[in-house]
Amino acid sequence: MKMTDTFIKPMHREGIPFVAAFAAVTLVLFLIWAPLGWIGTGLTVWCYYFFRDPKRAVPENRGLLVSPADGVVSMIAPAVPPAELGLGPAALTRISVFMSVFNCHVNRAPIAGQVTAVAYRPGKFLNASLDKASEDNERNALAIEMADGRRIAVVQIAGLVARRIVCWTKPGAQLRTGERFGLIRFGSRLDVYLPEGVQPQVALGQTAVAGETVLAIIGEDTPARQARID
Known part of the structure; x- marks a missing residue:
């Protein structure tokens, strides 16, 4: 496993429109006032993290x-x-x-x-x-x-x-x-x-x-x- 795999997880496709919307609002916030943009960046990262879809080691023993x-x-x-x-x-x-x-x-x-x-x-x-x-x-x-x-x-x-x-x-x-x-x-x-x-x-x-x-x-x-x- 790569070190980056510990922090960067794949995102489920259901999250794409939400993360895109958060990112778009963040760009607008940066144009208005940089500190607001950084807050938006944090929320965008959280949204991406919310929709993460990591792989799991599923046990296959019967029952x-x-x-x-x-x-x-x-x-x-x-x-x-x-x-x-x-x-x-x-x-x-x-x-x-x-x-x-x-x-x-x-x-x-x-x-x-x-x-x-x-x-x-x-x-x-x-x-x-x-x-x-x-x-x-x-x-x-x-x-x-x-x-x-x-x-x-x-x-x-x-x-x-x-x-x-x-x-x-x-x-x-x-x-x-x-x-x-x-x-x-x-x-x-x-x-x-x-x-x-x-x-x-x-x-x-x-x-x-x-x-x-x-x-x-x-x-x-x-x-x-x-x-x-x-």
Whole structure:
């Protein structure tokens, strides 16, 4: 790996118009007053950094369910999956990963399988770290059926600043573990609903990396992970 690869990451194409707009405004600000131009330069760099799309070392061991987003594990609790996915009324373990405006916002498939449903629902733009954001906020939910027939749900949730959920995956698509399926602009949350009986392998407050951090192990009688803050 080159030293520059540590700091310069590829940018997702969704960010091109935004970075171009920031750069254009920055040029105008330089013409008005140089200090304003430098502020604009900083914001342009931040915009580019927001839309970064780095490569990830995705584990390919069978049964590993990985994080769909970069961020902090903000909630682990039982909850009923979105009704529009048709996964039933029973509560399942939900793992929430909260993304700040400084996290990478490209979303990745938690596990390999076929997308059986994609359901968008408009809503509010409450702080995505709140529990009620799962019910009240704008969201886009996917159901993914694994090879053994079990399904998991992954839900993109808009946040206080986010105003656009992007999902380019359609029902019937076959996803690989860690494959990119969408993104959210600017600051939001991803929820993953585990199959019945599957225990989480992350802890509250843990930093998750999309496509790399293992949230759960499917198909093994693995106890829930225990952790301490040290």
